[in-house]
Amino acid sequence: MHLPQVPDIIDSELAQRLQQKLDNKTKPLGALGRLEGLALQIGLILNTETPALVEPQLVVFAADHGLAARGVSAYPSEVTWQMVQNFLAGGAAVSVLARQHALALTVVDCGVRHDFAPQAGLLVRKLGPGTADSSCGSAMTLAQCDQGIASGQAIVRDLPGNALLLGEMGIGNTSAASMLLARLTGHPLAQCVGAGTGLDAAGVERTCALLHQVLALRDGARTPLPALAAFGGFEIATMVGAVLQAAAQRRVIVVDGFIASVAVLVARELAPAVTQRCVFSHRSNEQGHALMLAALGPQPRVPAQPLLDLGLRLGEGSGAALAWPLLLSACLVLREMASFESAGVSGKAE
């Protein structure tokens, strides 16, 4: 498998120029809070003091999970293909939000158990008709995993623009993400499993017990790709490739919630500098997300700080879309705000 180069992009000289530019804008030092750090990050990613985000691409990666037959989700598997149709018909949350913010929306069938008619906005890149049931064996083969990563790279390579917003859909994928989180970070599984789209307490407990068995069954799958193959899913593997490609091309990557974050976690193991390109859009209500953000932070004890904290737990890229205007604002502050000098505004009295 060919993985793209993802070099370190921290240019301390550019960072200093960006910070100076922000500090000279007509506002007290740091008064725009997190927006300033965001502006600096986007400037570094796009390698410019005047960043502009163009042709943003929201890609929803969809697939089915064999494990869903074991009742790990509050919803039946057919909801995956029904929601894909809903995304394309314009009626889902992500459809509405993508329209609001003029985000190009592409849905990728990475392995939904359904044959879609060809239609605008849909890419069919099936790795199989849903993963196998990971409680009986590996969710996918290592070859499928590699194929998914290559597919994700190719998809992003063919998309225009300099920003990728990650979305996903797949009944059962919260379980896959929980197992990957537990396996790759070493956190106890019970802290990594939550309600997903709406399990009750008994459902969470049942799911946790089942996932425990699955993890034990695949005790040897301890490195990123074998773990990804063991636990699934096709949409996560494809998303890993998309993240690697976007990072290699210095696109800004807007990460949605729990499932999208786990794709970044896997990609980061393959290429540590990917997180330099990541903007975490929101703090999900899914319980394991806090651990995920801690694992993905810029430094060992500094968790990644998402922009929004609105109790979302939908996926689809809905959180990424909601946070998008904040990224635009950050760029506009750098490009369009006056400096103290240009506006003739006095500085601090001291």
Next chain:
Amino acid sequence: MHLPQVPDIIDSELAQRLQQKLDNKTKPLGALGRLEGLALQIGLILNTETPALVEPQLVVFAADHGLAARGVSAYPSEVTWQMVQNFLAGGAAVSVLARQHALALTVVDCGVRHDFAPQAGLLVRKLGPGTADSSCGSAMTLAQCDQGIASGQAIVRDLPGNALLLGEMGIGNTSAASMLLARLTGHPLAQCVGAGTGLDAAGVERTCALLHQVLALRDGARTPLPALAAFGGFEIATMVGAVLQAAAQRRVIVVDGFIASVAVLVARELAPAVTQRCVFSHRSNEQGHALMLAALGPQPRVPAQPLLDLGLRLGEGSGAALAWPLLLSACLVLREMASFESAGVSGKAE
């Protein structure tokens, strides 16, 4: 003084219909988190199941403060008029953000110590050439206070649309807001005073000692309007009138940070139902803001929950503008998302 009627707008039947509509959208129950409560609130304010926000008005209320001569701000008083010019010239943060979100921007000179040339976007509604120094006597007369409230009402009455975003500018107004917060809620002053636009620790301490004296000097000013007259400022008084008028007309009121919130606090004392129309846009970095939000909550022990928490401390309406697209999203979810039935999506498995 004539104050408009601000009736209770909680219509439990409409609330139920809105909730049902949200629950039937193609997403798990409550999966859009805070956005759903926001949609419900906006539906109630606009009295419809299909809310649409039209011709939003961002109004920045500006004035000078006599107390600023005592060094309560990190910036000199002339920054007030310089920033007003910057707002109008398009170079300030709020100018940039208002352009981004197509918010009509109006700046009101409520009493800036400067004579502006007439220009588009500026309303001159001076109550005086800045307030008097409140450490020597009342910041304004009760008549000026009444005049400010009437002026704010008239300004909003003449503006189109169904949403008002509150912004302000006035070197020294953090001190006025801190004193009003302390006096109207009974919290110790030390908990109500913060860094404003950038005082250092010694500056905060000096300011706190001074404000202590001012409060003691005006110990009799214990009800909202006498307190507002005692501590100022002209922009806050005008904003109080704007809030009352917007609430009476059932406009959605998007509250910015610490200073805008104190205007709501005063308005709420005059007409308790105003907060039903208020969306709190962000949690300010100013230390007293948490107490303000606690005081303005929907119920005694339930603090108001702002949408954003980005460490902003700029004012100008910048936080209100940054939160604005979330209000649009909330409305779009209600208007444009498909229902499970209309999209042919299966419900929960249980």
